[in-house]
Amino acid sequence: MSEFTSGDYTEEEGRRLEAWKRARDYSDPERKAAACAILLEVAGGDDLRAALHRHPARGTYLSKDFLIAAYREMVASGQLREDPAMAERLRMKPVRTLSGVATVSVLTRPYPCPGTCIFCPDDSRMPKSYLADEPGALRASQNAFDPHRQVTSRLASLESVGHPTDKVELLILGGTWSAYPKDYRDEFVRRCLDALNGEESATLVEAQRKNEQAARRNVGLVVETRPDYIRPEELFHMRKLGVTKVQVGVQSLDDRILALNCRGHSVAETRRAFRLMRAAGFKIQAHWMPNLLGATPESDREDFARMFDDPDLRPDELKIYPTILVENSALYSYFERGEYRPYPYEELLELIAAIKPAIPPYCRVNRLARDFPVVHVVAGNKRSNLREDVQRLMAARGEHCVCIRCREVRGLHVSRGDLHLEDMAYEACGGEERFLSFVTTDNRLAGYLRLWLPGTRSLDLQWLDLERAAIVRDVHIYGQTLPLGGNQEGAAQHLGLGTELLSSAEQIARGAGFSNLAVISAIGTRNYYRNRGFEDGELYLVKKLD
Numbered sequence: 001m002s003e004f005t006s007g008d009y010t011e012e013e014g015r016r017l018e019a020w021k022r023a024r025d026y027s028d029p030e031r032k033a034a035a036c037a038i039l040l041e042v043a044g045g046d047d048l049r050a051a052l053h054r055h056p057a058r059g060t061y062l063s064k065d066f067l068i069a070a071y072r073e074m075v076a077s078g079q080l081r082e083d084p085a086m087a088e089r090l091r092m093k094p095v096r097t098l099s100g101v102a103t104v105s106v107l108t109r110p111y112p113c114p115g116t117c118i119f120c121p122d123d124s125r126m127p128k129s130y131l132a133d134e135p136g137a138l139r140a141s142q143n144a145f146d147p148h149r150q151v152t153s154r155l156a157s158l159e160s161v162g163h164p165t166d167k168v169e170l171l172i173l174g175g176t177w178s179a180y181p182k183d184y185r186d187e188f189v190r191r192c193l194d195a196l197n198g199e200e201s202a203t204l205v206e207a208q209r210k211n212e213q214a215a216r217r218n219v220g221l222v223v224e225t226r227p228d229y230i231r232p233e234e235l236f237h238m239r240k241l242g243v244t245k246v247q248v249g250v251q252s253l254d255d256r257i258l259a260l261n262c263r264g265h266s267v268a269e270t271r272r273a274f275r276l277m278r279a280a281g282f283k284i285q286a287h288w289m290p291n292l293l294g295a296t297p298e299s300d301r302e303d304f305a306r307m308f309d310d311p312d313l314r315p316d317e318l319k320i321y322p323t324i325l326v327e328n329s330a331l332y333s334y335f336e337r338g339e340y341r342p343y344p345y346e347e348l349l350e351l352i353a354a355i356k357p358a359i360p361p362y363c364r365v366n367r368l369a370r371d372f373p374v375v376h377v378v379a380g381n382k383r384s385n386l387r388e389d390v391q392r393l394m395a396a397r398g399e400h401c402v403c404i405r406c407r408e409v410r411g412l413h414v415s416r417g418d419l420h421l422e423d424m425a426y427e428a429c430g431g432e433e434r435f436l437s438f439v440t441t442d443n444r445l446a447g448y449l450r451l452w453l454p455g456t457r458s459l460d461l462q463w464l465d466l467e468r469a470a471i472v473r474d475v476h477i478y479g480q481t482l483p484l485g486g487n488q489e490g491a492a493q494h495l496g497l498g499t500e501l502l503s504s505a506e507q508i509a510r511g512a513g514f515s516n517l518a519v520i521s522a523i524g525t526r527n528y529y530r531n532r533g534f535e536d537g538e539l540y541l542v543k544k545l546d
């Protein structure tokens with residue numbers, strides 16, 4: 001394993017790292033004085049944004065992160081009265097936990113990827129496809145890619161700004177997960193769980209058991225891989241680890257474009273991967289890339305349409321990563337020879353605004369651009385607010401996105417009486433998907449459940465737990481993450497929506513003739529399902545319906 005220290009940074013990266021560290025230095029007196037002035041003004045009723053702008057420090061505005069740290073200190077020293085509403089307003093990025101869960105990203109160590117995709121950056125200090133000074137990568141290299149240290153430091157920073165961390169989704173990033181040695185993968189997950197548990201375990205199974213009862217539970221485990229690495233044995237191993245969601249690099253749905261970009265797999269392999277993942281009940285997040293070598297805005301539109309027209313695809317979540325031209329990628333030489341052209345910003349904006357309205361309500365668009373630091377972008381999109389620009393353009397045209405993310409209730413307080421249950425059915429992978437959701441009268445989403453009813457044309461993995469079973473692939477209830485036992489008024493998580501959704505799923509599955517209902521549970525949600533009549537199988541929790 002190659003260890004990575006700050007000595008390996010270039011001068012420019014070193015400067016960025018220093019700036020990153022400075023922004024997290026809560027002892028700086030000049031910043032503290034500015035924070036103090038801002039907080040006193042906000043406590044006195046002033047607008048937060050205006051106060052922030054009135055008191056810059058060291059040539060920039062203070063981060064909310066810094067403000068929260070200062071708020072805590074001032075409350076502790078008695079300079080400020082504790083005020084939960086004010087603390088909530090100060091929160092760094094409320095969106096991060098409003099979905100009910102704290103997300104912790106962890107990078108695997110640098111390791112060769114089996115892929116040779118021409119657009120992929122190649123930085124030997126990083127797992128493939130990551131740049132050393134991307135936001136997530138900095139923390140990883142600072143912690144020498146040690147999973148335990150990465151999780152611990154992320155939890156500490158979330159807690160320092162007042163985020164609850166009792167429900168944690170672990171996002172394992174870096175290259176192709178399935179290509180790492182199996183021992184490394186087992187050990188990696190065990191160490192992540194050890195960090196959540198706050199104690200060591202001798203084995204992965206022991207760490208998982210402990211996490212079922214731990215104060216910080218793992219409520220989702222996500223890995224990223226390539227379609228051609230998704231095989232039944234691989235999915236079986238993922239379940240053993242506790243994986244609940246797979247991020248899969250689709251990139252294009254055109255064999256010509258895949259070949260031109262040296263992806264090393266075909267569309268047929270992508271479709272098979274989706275059929276396998278659905279058969280195993282995983283949540284599926286697809287990554288799709290417009291502006292690859294050989295694509296045009298017109299071909300990209302057709303390409304994207306296949307994503308939801310084809311019943312063998314239809315992902316649950318989507319990341320749209322417009323190709324970014326970076327110098328340390330093979331694509332760069334095509335650009336130099338004049339054989340590749342990044343779309344100008346306006347063209348890209350038009351393209352995304354054109355495809356977005358076609359995204360169905362059961363899909364969540366998680367991202368619209370990759371977080372590459374602008375210094376590495378040779379040509380093409382350098383703006384990070386593509387999402388906002390797209391929204392503005394769509395709004396001007398009287399269109400809006402109905403994807404999950406755009407409809408989530410977020411901080412909105414809802415009561416059970418505001419909500420009604422909707423049941424959307426669509427064909428997928430030879431069976432039927434049912435997207436059950438609780439929505440408000442103005443179509444805001446308070447929670448949902450994904451139920452898959454395999455059909456005679458679906459793939460059958462022949463796993464015991466899944467015999468004659470319909471599968472609950474996802475249950476998601478929104479609302480501010482509450483510390484266990486918390487009682488924030490109106491939070492959707494506490495309206496019993498999950499239980500209602502599960503009983504609807506049960507009725508539907510029974511009505512369709514299934515004998516069992518299997519649920520793909522994260523380690524930390526096993527007890528939730530056991531309390532609702534599910535029993536432990538080898539890989540899933542299963543409830544008998546007869």
Ligand code: SF4
Binds near residue numbers: 113117176
């Ligand atoms: S498979 Fe992914 S990480 Fe590997 S080279 Fe291709 S894009 Fe990069």
Ligand SMILES: [Zn+2]
Binds near residue numbers: 365401403406
């Ligand atoms: Zn949307």
